[in-house]
Amino acid sequence: MKSTLKKLLPFAVVGVISGATTVGAIQYFGHGSNNGDQSxxxxxxxxxxxxxxxxxxxxxxxxxxxxxxxxxxxxxxxxxxxxxxxxxxxxxxxxxxxxxxxxxxxxxxxxxxxxxxxxxxxxxxxxxxxxxxxxxxxxxxxxxxxxxxxxxxxxxxxxxxxxxxxxxxxxxxxxxxxxxxxxxxxxxxxxxxxxxxxxxxxxxxxxxxxxxxxxxxxxxxxxxxxxxxxxxxxxxxxxxxxxxxxxxxxxxxxxxxxxxxxxxxxxxxxxxxxxxxxxxxxxxxxxxxxxxxxxxGIVQRGFLGVSSLDLSNDQQVQAYNKQYKTTIKSGSGVYVTGFGDNSGAEDAGLKKGDIITKIDNYDITDFADLSMSIGSKRPGDKVQVTYSRNGKESTTSVTLRDQKGGTSTRTKADLSVTEKIGAEFDPLTERFKTEYGLNSGVVSKNVSEGGEMAKIGIVDNYIIIEINGKPVNSQKDIESILNKYQGNVQVKFVDDYGRMYTKGFKMP
The missing domain is CATH 2.40.10.120 (Thrombin, subunit H)
Structure with a gap:
């Protein structure tokens, strides 16, 4: 069940490009610290x-x-x-x-x-x-x-x-x-x-x-x-x-x-x-x-809410045209190919086929420009998006949102159990359990670097059998066991060589 790296898509997706406006030096050390040098x-x-x-x-x-x-x-x-x-x-x-x-x-x-x-x-x-x-x-x-x-x-x-x-x-x-x-x-x-x-x-x-x-x-x-x-x-x-x-x-x-x-x-x-x-x-x-x-405690992510094509990348444009049988021309800017759920950009009036040319006063010539300009913002921030539609330039105000569609910042206390421990989980099939003699288990996925699961050696496609001595068969089981839990967490898991380990971490 070893995982393989995902192949790169022929065009970039910016639906969840994150960001937060940079706050000043006084704000940085002023919150939560009363004795720091505010310089x-x-x-x-x-x-x-x-x-x-x-x-x-x-x-x-x-x-x-x-x-x-x-x-x-x-x-x-x-x-x-x-x-x-x-x-x-x-x-x-x-x-x-x-x-x-x-x-x-x-x-x-x-x-x-x-x-x-x-x-x-x-x-x-x-x-x-x-x-x-x-x-x-x-x-x-x-x-x-x-x-x-x-x-x-x-x-x-x-x-x-x-x-x-x-x-x-x-x-x-x-x-x-x-x-x-x-x-x-x-x-x-x-x-x-x-x-x-x-x-x-x-x-x-x-x-x-x-x-x-x-x-x-x-x-x-x-x-x-x-x-x-x-x-x-x-x-x-x-x-x-x-x-x-x-x-x-x-x-x-x-x-x-x-x-x-x-x-x-x-x-x-x-x-x-x-x-x-x-x-x-x-x-x-x-x-x-x-x-x-x-x-x-966490990085704030603002979403523009669009998927996009980098017009400056001829190879990506040609691949997109071939896949979708279109005749988009290469050039400068970022072409809107679609919208995510709860898209602030769509609500602000952008449409598929628009070409984004500016964010605020920042020229957007390629995907890296768009990535950086939105990467400096937080959910709830407003950006002025300049775009071209059928050769006519327009500007609209877009309110950035987080992945859940919210417009406010979050802290660690607002995170779900899986976000806190840095992994998600899929259930094992009954056939798999039978073949390998397991009575319970879920498969780890999207294990975050630096997360609690990663720290104890768990990577994608390991099998978690028990949490705190209780069998788990779904992500919901793990969330139920660890919801509002404070203290040491014991995880029993099997690696991709079939070796079993029991390791622990303190619930963040």
Whole structure:
């Protein structure tokens, strides 16, 4: 019953592109904290200068930025149980850095690491003096212990505050004060050709600094959706030719002022090592994600409520025309192919065949633009959508909604049982139970990276037999057992080799 990665669709779906407007620094640490320095998470002032190719940013400029950045970049060691390590369907470190554009989606058995050795290592960036650290989701995925090592070699065990596979961002916390940290810059202000530095721990080489330029903006490379855990990926990467290698994941991309403009996430390579193309999550999007995680416990997702076709992608357009026997022309913008349930866009008057050209004052030339513009919003936010219909341009106001059609934010307390534990479940057939001698069981699906089920080694297509000693035969059974339950949860399950385990977690 092993799962296989889903094939990429010939056209993109934006029905549940998520987002939240970025809140200010005071709001970020003002809620739920009365003793924080409210200067954290500040954005660079609009007048801040950014070094470009014409400014000759060399020598002392790089030295200053490096001295600012290196102390705030940490090593993150990911320790996994033997069950989780063996059961992992795909090594996400290899996925993001091992031939992601050549052998994408290939599964292979991961060699077990000794229990006292990390299963993987990456980087992170300290973003507040009291120990909040931003990194990638794939750096922390599947961990049952996370160790953070500072540039001065001091080590801490970190708490995973939350993750978001849709942007490949995670937030960790260590208990310390007075730490060096980086401020977020406004990534909208960066220019192609601008000098940048990548700082991380590539190939086990701690505190490594490399320099390059911003070689492109708004790149959508299809890496998040194709790895299977991002249900509504947001990709609008900063592309850089600063050298990035395995171990740089989660590290800092900074301008020559030493301000954080991106979180390094992936490379384009046929070898798994640097070949000139690295990709970083823009700081504006990364900051929004960690603000949501800290303030609400979960990332807030706003839905435009449309499925769409990227007109800038000739291959996708041709495939769509062939499949639906249409004659849509390639060009600029995003073509509306349909609507989801409770669609705010449909209620606002958009129709199939409309071409979205702007969100607010942000030009929409391709799917990555649309992804990023909606990715900065929350449910209930209103956006001005400019669209073309039969050659005539119009604008309408759309209220974004969540997956359930609501227009308000949610917290962890509002989540369902399956959302809290990070998995959904399908019943086993009676025939299957008979053939394998089981009296009960459900099959796990949509297991979330960083969720409670994933932490104890459960992946898609494992069989859960009992919860807290009670047999389960449906998702409803699990919801009934764990609804309003507080305390330790005991899970009895069978892996894809038929081996039985009993493991537990504390109900979130």
């Amino acid at each position: 954290y998470f500040t954005t660079a002032a609009p007048t801040a200068s950014f070094a470009g190719m014409n400014t000759g940013a060399v020598g002392d400029d790089f030295v200053k930025a490096a001295k600012t950045t290196v102390p705030a970049v940490v090593t993150i060691k990911n320790y996994q149980s033997r069950t989780a390590s063996r059961a992992s369907e795909q090594d996400l470190f290899d996925f993001f850095f091992g031939d992601p554009f050549g052998g994408r989606g290939q599964q292979r058995q991961k060699q077990q690491a000794p229990e006292n050795m990390p299963s993987g290592m990456g980087s992170g960036v300290i973003i507040s003096p009291d120990g909040y650290i931003i990194s990638n989701n794939h750096v922390v995925a599947g961990a049952n212990k996370l160790e953070v090592v500072l540039s001065n070699k001091k080590s801490y065990i970190a708490t995973l505050v939350g993750t978001d596979p849709n942007t490949d961002i995670s937030l960790l916390k260590i208990e310390e004060k007075g730490l060096p940290y980086l401020n977020f810059a406004n990534s909208d202000n960066i220019d192609v050709g601008q000098w940048v530095l990548a700082v991380g721990n590539p190939l086990g080489l701690n505190s490594t600094v490399t320099a390059g330029i911003v070689s492109a903006k708004g790149r959508g490379i299809g890496i998040l959706g194709s790895q299977g855990k991002a249900t509504n990926p947001i990709e609008s990467f900063i592309q850089t030719d600063a050298a990035i290698n395995p171990g740089n994941s989660g590290g800092a991309l900074v301008n020559t002022n030493g301000e954080l403009i991106g979180i390094n996430s992936a490379i384009q390579s046929t070898t798994g090592y640097y070949q000139g193309y690295g990709f970083a999550v823009p700081s504006n999007l990364a900051r929004k994600i960690v603000e949501d995680i800290k303030n609400f």
